[in-house]
Amino acid sequence: MNTRMVRFGNKPQIAFFDFACCEGCQLSVLQLEEHLLDILGHVDVVTWREAMSEQSNDYDIAFCEGSITREEDIERIRAIRERASILVTLGSCASGGCHNDLKNQWEMGEMLELVYGDMAEHFDTIPSRPITAVVDVDYRTYGCPVSLPEFVTVVKRILTGQRYEPPNQPVCVECKLNDHLCVFEKGLVCLGPVTRCGCGAICTQFGDPCQGCRGLMDAANLEAAVKALTREQAHSIVRRVVERYRFTEDEIETKLRIYNNWPELRLEESVAHDD
């Protein structure tokens, strides 16, 4: 990824856009309260459907949420890319695929019938993919919803002309740095060992397992993770958990799939970019 570095003279104009998603990331940004007021002192918001009526095609920075799931989405995100000096993906749907990629397990016609029944012929769809698979992106943020400290960091980096590369270590690193109790001790299965950190391990802080919402880190060893968590092959450290919950390999894979497109379903980025 080649991050574009832009220094803005006056206040940059920013816009928010949504593609297929629940719009929870935008909602989270709106809940930033005092941070949001600080940010608004340094930018002019010109488009934000969830927050205001005005719209403009003249903007410097585009924050884009959601996944690409229709042909028309591809044209729309390309147009946004052309207009914006800087494009930021907001949350895991846009940066990694997230829940939307679950639909890729079905053939598209079958999936339309499952969802729309007799009305299926009136809808068009393509396999879901993150925005990062369709256009070049300058900054990425992850989380479902987006990790707000990461969002604030990215905004500051953009406004001061600095790069931001999302961390690529497991959640376990932040979990241990913050001295949280490992939830495996409580008999819960945690996806922290294969999930990209950057959220401050907020779930394990409160005793909940990581569900993987920031997506897999680049070097995640899924085969090893599945083997370690299934009752036939469990590592001795987690054997007690596995015996108690009696997970099968399919069940562990299902858990991993909630936020992560399984490798054999992952779309080739080069194909998407060449469309």
Ligand code: SF4
């Ligand atoms: S990343 Fe999660 S919260 Fe954000 S838009 Fe997608 S589904 Fe909603």
Ligand code: SF4
């Ligand atoms: S609770 Fe989860 S994230 Fe924390 S150390 Fe244990 S496995 Fe890793």
Ligand code: SF4
């Ligand atoms: S701990 Fe896991 S599920 Fe919780 S916010 Fe972080 S990445 Fe998401």
